[in-house]
Amino acid sequence: MARGNQREKAREKNLKAQAAQKSKSGKTGFEMQRDKEAVAEMMRKKQAAADAKKQGAGDKK
Template identity: 85%
Template structure:
């Protein structure tokens, strides 16, 4: 059976590649919450700037 060795080698290579990939999030709940709040704050600032720009354009 000539293909048996190829199959085994391919399986080993695939397992090695999967082991090197990151599967889970390594952040704790507090870190994730802090990041979500930081992103939300950035979006609030961005939205406020866009609203101010629209108001300025509507005024002119």
């Protein structure tokens, strides 16, 4: 019986450690904001290129 309890305690400890590890982010708020802005800028450029392509395709019709 003691062995089963030991397993349960180890399992609980492991689950708690995994949950704590998942919740932590390696980035600071400033780094997250900088990354979000970089992605947003990249998407704006991509959208502008798609709009330009649509305009070019629309002129040919």
